[in-house]
Amino acid sequence: MASARRIGAPDAKNRGVLLDAAEQLMLEEGYAAVTSRRVAQKAGLKPQLVHYYFRTMDDLFMAVFRRRAEQGLRYQAEILKSPQPLWALWKFHTESPDTALTMEFTALANHRKELRAEIAYYAERFRDEQSKVVARALERYGTGVHELPPVVAIVLVMGVAQLLVIENTLGMSSGHGETVEIVERYLRQLEGEPAISPGT
Amino acid sequence: MASARRIGAPDAKNRGVLLDAAEQLMLEEGYAAVTSRRVAQKAGLKPQLVHYYFRTMDDLFMAVFRRRAEQGLRYQAEILKSPQPLWALWKFHTESPDTALTMEFTALANHRKELRAEIAYYAERFRDEQSKVVARALERYGTGVHELPPVVAIVLVMGVAQLLVIENTLGMSSGHGETVEIVERYLRQLEGEPAISPGT
DNA sequence: GTCTATAATCAGATAGAC
DNA sequence: GTCTATCTGATTATAGAC
Numbered sequence A, B: 001m002a003s004a005r006r007i008g009a010p011d012a013k014n015r016g017v018l019l020d021a022a023e024q025l026m027l028e029e030g031y032a033a034v035t036s037r038r039v040a041q042k043a044g045l046k047p048q049l050v051h052y053y054f055r056t057m058d059d060l061f062m063a064v065f066r067r068r069a070e071q072g073l074r075y076q077a078e079i080l081k082s083p084q085p086l087w088a089l090w091k092f093h094t095e096s097p098d099t100a101l102t103m104e105f106t107a108l109a110n111h112r113k114e115l116r117a118e119i120a121y122y123a124e125r126f127r128d129e130q131s132k133v134v135a136r137a138l139e140r141y142g143t144g145v146h147e148l149p150p151v152v153a154i155v156l157v158m159g160v161a162q163l164l165v166i167e168n169t170l171g172m173s174s175g176h177g178e179t180v181e182i183v184e185r186y187l188r189q190l191e192g193e194p195a196i197s198p199g200t
Numbered sequence C: 001g002t003c004t005a006t007a008a009t010c011a012g013a014t015a016g017a018c
Numbered sequence D: 001g002t003c004t005a006t007c008t009g010a011t012t013a014t015a016g017a018c
Helices: A013-029 A036-043 A047-053 A057-079 A085-095 A098-109 A113-141 A150-170 A176-191 B013-029 B036-043 B048-053 B057-079 B085-095 B098-109 B113-141 B150-170 B176-191
Strands: none
Touching: A013 A036, A013 A047, A013 A057, A013 A098, A036 A047, A047 A057, A057 A085, A057 A098, A057 A113, A085 A113, A085 A150, A085 A176, A098 A113, A098 A150, A098 B098, A098 B150, A113 A150, A113 A176, A113 B150, A150 A176, A150 B098, A150 B113, A150 B150, A150 B176, A176 B150, B013 B036, B013 B048, B013 B057, B013 B098, B036 B048, B048 B057, B057 B085, B057 B098, B057 B113, B085 B113, B085 B150, B085 B176, B098 B113, B098 B150, B113 B150, B113 B176, B150 B176
16 A cells, blocks of 8 residues: 555665755754755755655654664763763753754654654653663762752753753843853752763 | 835735734644745635735744734733732743744744844843843842842743743653642742732 | 656745736 | 736655666
């Protein structure tokens, strides 16, 4: 039945080239700029190849997302090994350009069921990992610092980090300095002065 | 020089109809679905009328945004009259469907200079109003409750509220219950039990 | 397994008719 | 002041060639 058409091998070189092009385009100009033509152009390939390697444009978006998410999980596992996991999360999420890409995907996902489910799935995995590590860390620091359950600490930190990044992108800054100060004071209470940023 | 073409009157009935259609479409299917054809279809008008009332599609987006932003400012002024402004902000931003539309505009604005500036401008106005009111409120409650500067309290509350709404839309919920509990406990410490929601 | 020729549809915008 | 006929180009997707 559905789609007898053949699809390119998952490890073909040009498939990766197309993924790179799509991701870059998405970051630079937003998901609406990710058309088969523009992706191909950026990749130096013919537009039809996009449909050879990805049945639909939605499939392409999905593939871009999965690739980044998997890499993100590996990277997070790395930085969470830090003795100061809260600092690591905070620094990562206020500074990484990944946040912009995530925003783009979230906006796109708002109206695409499959992608939305995929994002939720990965987001839960990210948070689970975070929770485990932060729970252990808070235990180490001695409980009751402010009686914050680990998940709540994470949600708070991530919420603020995200807001700051979004507003920064818009060119806003009112209240940012004061907020960063308060958050970092809190982190310092828990984890002490931040060490130099971790490798990779 | 530029564009000698005439443009429809700002108060023409069909202009409003088109704005309504565009806004609804944006909410239901995302900004990428807002094309002249689809807007016109939803409005029961001819596609070309979109370009008669709005020179470009960007102009249309801008007009939709401004209309909502102005209305939002009026509404916020209303709810900030509450004797419990922090509760009002929290409730409004965790429950209002407006948040979804704002997200959509923010994503769109990410790659459109003019719209981005406009959103930043209005966002600052929103925050200024909030700051004034919350500052007065915190003073009333007696300072030093947790030594949070008003702007910081606002940024924290807004950040968390936004994260919860976004994740909710994705279908996520891990950590939400606990976070809501903590935030509302904090609000209760400051402003007591929330009264019934305000009118309008 | 890799890519191209081609179909079918939809997009933004403008000049000009009422 | 209001709307329509129409141009030009882009977009997704498929069937079929190498």
